[in-house]
Amino acid sequence: MKTLSDLTRSAKNETGKIVSVANAADEEVLKAVKEALTESLCSFILFGNENDIRTISNSIGLDLSSSDLKVVNEENDSARAAVEAIHQKKADILMKGNISSKSLLKAVLNKEYGLRTGKILSHVALFEIPNQDRLLFLTDSGMNIAPTLMEKAEIINNAVQIARGVGIDCPKVAALAAVEVINPSMQATVDAALLTQMQKRNQIRNCIVDGPLAFDNAISSHAAELKDIQSEVAGFADIIAVPTIEVGNALYKSFMYFANAKVAAVVSGASAPIVLTSRADSAATKLHSLSLALASLKKF
Amino acid sequence: MKTLSDLTRSAKNETGKIVSVANAADEEVLKAVKEALTESLCSFILFGNENDIRTISNSIGLDLSSSDLKVVNEENDSARAAVEAIHQKKADILMKGNISSKSLLKAVLNKEYGLRTGKILSHVALFEIPNQDRLLFLTDSGMNIAPTLMEKAEIINNAVQIARGVGIDCPKVAALAAVEVINPSMQATVDAALLTQMQKRNQIRNCIVDGPLAFDNAISSHAAELKDIQSEVAGFADIIAVPTIEVGNALYKSFMYFANAKVAAVVSGASAPIVLTSRADSAATKLHSLSLALASLKKF
Numbered sequence: 001m002k003t004l005s006d007l008t009r010s011a012k013n014e015t016g017k018i019v020s021v022a023n024a025a026d027e028e029v030l031k032a033v034k035e036a037l038t039e040s041l042c043s044f045i046l047f048g049n050e051n052d053i054r055t056i057s058n059s060i061g062l063d064l065s066s067s068d069l070k071v072v073n074e075e076n077d078s079a080r081a082a083v084e085a086i087h088q089k090k091a092d093i094l095m096k097g098n099i100s101s102k103s104l105l106k107a108v109l110n111k112e113y114g115l116r117t118g119k120i121l122s123h124v125a126l127f128e129i130p131n132q133d134r135l136l137f138l139t140d141s142g143m144n145i146a147p148t149l150m151e152k153a154e155i156i157n158n159a160v161q162i163a164r165g166v167g168i169d170c171p172k173v174a175a176l177a178a179v180e181v182i183n184p185s186m187q188a189t190v191d192a193a194l195l196t197q198m199q200k201r202n203q204i205r206n207c208i209v210d211g212p213l214a215f216d217n218a219i220s221s222h223a224a225e226l227k228d229i230q231s232e233v234a235g236f237a238d239i240i241a242v243p244t245i246e247v248g249n250a251l252y253k254s255f256m257y258f259a260n261a262k263v264a265a266v267v268s269g270a271s272a273p274i275v276l277t278s279r280a281d282s283a284a285t286k287l288h289s290l291s292l293a294l295a296s297l298k299k300f
Numbered sequence: 301m302k303t304l305s306d307l308t309r310s311a312k313n314e315t316g317k318i319v320s321v322a323n324a325a326d327e328e329v330l331k332a333v334k335e336a337l338t339e340s341l342c343s344f345i346l347f348g349n350e351n352d353i354r355t356i357s358n359s360i361g362l363d364l365s366s367s368d369l370k371v372v373n374e375e376n377d378s379a380r381a382a383v384e385a386i387h388q389k390k391a392d393i394l395m396k397g398n399i400s401s402k403s404l405l406k407a408v409l410n411k412e413y414g415l416r417t418g419k420i421l422s423h424v425a426l427f428e429i430p431n432q433d434r435l436l437f438l439t440d441s442g443m444n445i446a447p448t449l450m451e452k453a454e455i456i457n458n459a460v461q462i463a464r465g466v467g468i469d470c471p472k473v474a475a476l477a478a479v480e481v482i483n484p485s486m487q488a489t490v491d492a493a494l495l496t497q498m499q500k501r502n503q504i505r506n507c508i509v510d511g512p513l514a515f516d517n518a519i520s521s522h523a524a525e526l527k528d529i530q531s532e533v534a535g536f537a538d539i540i541a542v543p544t545i546e547v548g549n550a551l552y553k554s555f556m557y558f559a560n561a562k563v564a565a566v567v568s569g570a571s572a573p574i575v576l577t578s579r580a581d582s583a584a585t586k587l588h589s590l591s592l593a594l595a596s597l598k599k600f
Contacts, residue, residue, distance in 0.1 A: 129558050142478075145485055178442075178549035185445055188546050215553035223557075226580050246488050247546045249478035253515035254551055257523075258429050259558035280526050 001135055001167055004128045004262050004288040008039060010167070011291035014298065017042045019275075019290065020091035022082035022107070024071075025052035026098035027060060028279060032286035033069075034062040041290060043068040045091055047078040048098070079107035086272045087113050093293045095275040108270055115270035120144065120154040123248075123276075124162045125265040126292055127255050136219070137163055137171070137239040138255075141248025143267065149191050152241065153204050156195065158268035159239050160207045165296035173199075174218035174237035175211025176247065180229055182212065188243035195241070207239070208232050215240070215251075264288035266296060273297065301435055301466055304428045304562050304588040308339060310466070311591035314598065317342045319575075319590065320391035322382035322407070324371075325352035326398035327360060328579060332586035333369075334362040341590060343368040345391055347378040348398070379407035386572045387413050393593045395575040408570055415570035420444065420454040423548075423576075424462045425565040426592055427555050436519070437463055437471070437539040438555075441548025443567065449491050452541065453504050456495065458568035459539050460507045465596035473499075474518035474537035475511025476547065480529055482512065488543030495541070507539070508532050515540070515551075564588035566596060573597065 024046035033044050046053055050073035057064050064071060074081040079099055085091040096104050108115045123142035126135055139159040156173055163171040175192030182189045192211030199209035210233035216223035221235025242248040255261040263285055267274040273293035277286045324346035333344050346353055350373035357364050364371055374381040379399055385391040396404050408415045423442035426435055439459040456473055463471040475492030482489045492511030499509035510533035516523035521535025542548040555561040563585055567574035573593035577586045
């Protein structure tokens with residue numbers, strides 16, 4: 001798979017899936033719903049103020065009588081309602097509408113009706129970067145502020161599951177640092193080396209982890225050769241696992257703003273994938289993110 | 301100044317400057333010397349094994365009889381010899397040849413003949429990024445492993461001095477984090493806020509510091525507006541001051557590998573600018589780095 005359009009085409013194989021939207025009364029969200037219906041990607045249950053949803057739908061030409069749409073009037077707690085729909089197996093994917101990420105995640109983590117699995121929740125982004133020969137995952141660039149070593153292992157596991165969904169059976173994971181050698185004064189290098197060995201002991205599965213690797217070593221086999229790095233991952237990373245949220249966030253945004261990348265992103269680790277699009281995201285990003293969520297539903 | 305070629309043109313105004321090269325017996329280094337002479341940028345003192353320097357020069361067509369070149373046979377300790385030349389005011393800029401950065405910096409930090417100023421040494425990189433309307437500084441992406449707050453202030457001061465050399469009288473400095481709000485659990489946001497206030501109290505001078513800013517807020521005024529960030533720096537940063545070496549290193553390499561950037565880099569904080577080019581650097585990078593070093597000699 002080389003482009004995010006490939007991803008959307010492939011996601012159509014996951015037929016009959018239902019997306020539960022928390023507070024769908026939002027123009028950008030309903031535009032994304034409309035686009036997904038045009039692509040025959042999935043069905044939706046739209047929770048929120050029904051009148052507002054109808055008004056906005058009319059204005060953007062979204063036909064609410066579609067058999068792939070259901071509107072549920074829920075003014076008080078659309079986050080709870082949308083989450084409960086998944087808890088009760090009426091839907092497969094959770095999508096954020098006109099509501100804060102914080103409110104939505106609070107409902108996701110609710111012990112009674114939420115989507116807890118005992119795993120950490122983490123952000124998984126998939127980039128299409130101009131002039132690169134393959135898609136590249138980046139994790140975690142948005143959720144975990146200061147993950148411990150064990151949490152980093154879980155973050156990798158979460159990303160691996162998504163990568164397998166898009167057809168990479170045994171993803172190559174670069175545990176990122178600023179250098180490729182272990183330096184006890186640089187915690188990122190220590191954690192990266194430990195994650196590498198944890199994979200060898202099956203504490204991390206279904207992938208090959210190698211680190212520490214600097215960014216250039218991870219993505220350029222020429223750079224790795226210049227440093228004489230012997231590694232199955234170096235130069236061929238499918239997943240960049242960052243040491244801190246600051247690295248993930250800066251890389252994410254440099255890909256988007258300076259490298260003209262396209263992105264799809266989901267939150268992984270709950271009992272259903274979560275699409276947390278924001279207002280700043282384009283319609284294409286929202287569609288690609290839904291596609292990534294659909295792809296990740298694939299069972300192994 | 302919009303391109304690194306502008307920088308090279310501008311550096312020619314710093315006439316009569318001399319570059320001291322530690323172990324010049326290296327093809328890539330001598331190619332850079334040849335290029336600098338062609339551009340009439342500066343003069344050189346080449347320390348190292350004279351026979352080796354002559355052999356390589358012959359093979360690449362570098363005319364050692366040029367009045368802008370002096371070869372000093374120094375087989376034992378070319379790092380010391382090159383550094384001493386600056387200490388004795390016989391040269392203005394130090395350049396790394398076929399020697400490790402570690403050996404060169406050891407000589408730089410020598411208490412007797414070195415180039416100590418009491419300031420921290422830090423790496424300052426200047427990028428030309430396609431489709432961006434100005435050059436962008438990044439610091440510190442290569443030298444300081446875990447800078448303290450006070451060291452971060454010095455790192456900014458070092459970069460500001462270089463930025464003023466290239467004509468930015470009062471550079472805008474974005475103190476980077478993953479978010480734009482202060483969160484005591486995220487040290488990067490705390491340090492960024494403190495650096496902002498340190499600038500207001502003149503502990504950091506000749507610039508405007510603002511942070512925490514996420515990468516997109518720093519470089520895109522549209523992104524800053526979406527977040528309703530009121531800041532003189534947001535969207536217009538001249539200098540990105542990173543919270544950790546991991547962030548700096550990853551950004552540096554993502555600019556180079558994914559955004560097709562061009563770069564110039566120097567080490568700042570010693571009594572002379574230091575050009576630490578590496579084998580992987582192109583001839584253009586070496587020339588631009590020499591130009592940046594020359595520009596930074598400008599007195600205020």
